[in-house]
Amino acid sequence: MSNILELEHISKKFDDDLVLDDLCLEVKENTFMTLLGPSGCGKTTTLRIIGGFTTPDEGRVLFEGRDITNLPPNKRHLNTVFQKYALFPHMSVGENIAFGLKISGKSDQYIRDKIRYALKLVNMDGYENRDVNMLSGGQQQRIAIARAIVNEPKVLLLDEPIGALDLKLRQDMQYELIRLKNELGITFIYVTHDQEEALTMSDTVVVMNQGYIQQMGSPESIYNEPENAFVATFIGDSNIMGGVMLRDKLVRILGVDFPCVDTGFGTNKPVDVVIRPEDVVLAEPGKGRMDGVVSHLIFKGVHYEMEVQAGGFEWLVQSTSMFPVGQEVSLNVDPFNIQIMNKPESEDEEAVVIDV
């Protein structure tokens, strides 16, 4: 697969605020890529630079190898689905969808067919003549998507398109978007602050913070092997604690030695350790590596969430079996589920973590 889009050393300042700093990103053809991060991390600015609404101070944007950095949005072969839908209120559903096609001078017959095709694709057959102002949020969102895809863009940009919908609708739309992407066979670049959305839909997740890419990879690798504490805390719940890498495949956490699978950190090296709450195995006292006492218990539907005091640390534990508050338990972690990360080298990097 070749790169459809490349960002080369992009920097952008708003007033004196550095929003993007030397950002490089390659987007492969026909992938679902998500830019994920907290608000102000630069993800929307990145999308706007790709769309042509913001010009970077430095760096180049390449589309199929061609420099489009200074090309206005109306000359780019990509379309955007805006956060607030941005449907034209003075046009019907059909006129909204036809907008781009009319501008590019398509025939009436072609436009009619396309409108019908697009409405079918977003499950809104027969809505051509409706007033867009009378549609629900979810329906407006679908029309916004239909309006973008009839132009057959090679890349579709989506700026938190389902953030304003309610939970159930949001979950449905996630599946719809995956289906759409597969049917259209084009590249989606999706911006969100919702880690669950990112993990559910993406082929590639790009975690951003403070204008930097923190980590980029498949949802599984982002979740299972976070490269730093920011990624670990931003994606899902996690126990993050200081530890010492005694030697390859052995780490000391809270004074207890845990076997792990990581190598190459050297000996007696201070590190950060991430353990996901669902990877902590609770058992009767004495049967694990550490003993502790359950201090909180919440029922979450699929599982129980508990807090366990052990080794002077409050462990977050998720388990399908329940241990009541006050119960003495033992903790264990499979070596494979212990994720070792280098400690941040500078205070700058540390700040990244604190800001979460």
Next chain:
Amino acid sequence: MFKRKWLTAPYLAFILCGTVIPLIAILYYGFTDQEGSFTLENITAIADEEHAKALGLALLLALICTVVCLILAYPVGLILRKHASGKKGFVVFILILPMWMNFLLRTYAWKALLAGNGVLNNTLGGLGIGKLNIINTPAAIVLGMVYDFLPFMILPIYNVMVKIDNNLIEAAYDLGASKGKVLTKVLLPLSMPGIISGITMVFVPAVTTFVISQILGGGKIYLIGNIIEQEFTLNGNRQLGSGLSLVMMVFILISMALLNKFDKNGEGSII
């Protein structure tokens, strides 16, 4: 709810005395002769050459004034839409500043500026360009109208413009629209309510004015407003004055009805 209704009583009384009763009086006088018996003569009097010419000129000058105001105000609205909010308020403040001065004063100021040996001609003469004789011509009247009524065009257009969601503009660009298409397909239709109410607020007072034409027309150019005013004051013929007023009212209502056809949602219409 019932009690709140009474809060509108002062306004209703005001409307009754200030609008409804005078309107009924005008209707009564318009359809009666000096002796008080029914007649259509006051209405058909509009066909007199002098009256028809005055009405035609009033409509023409008001139309020119409205078009000029629109041409001046719309780009201002477009520019203000893009500006940072802080500056925007200040610019609008400057634009409507003249509105805060009595409009008679402003009109007399134009008379002084445009007079044969007024400020403008002295300056032009000093520069060796020669005199500009527009005082006491329809051009001077249009100039005065534009100056007096321009803020009434700017404000409604500005109000509508700043409310247009910038996302819509970006969406139009995103879908391939050029600047021109964004203007004609998105900005213009979305600002139509402002344009309509601007036109209404400029055209109606312009068509009925008699003060501007009197001051800047040198008392030689008669608009329908001047004729009506003279019938009431100089000639003491309130029957004819009322009749012509009714005709003028009908013309205004017709123009507004035509205008409202352009405004699908009726957001900008005043009547």
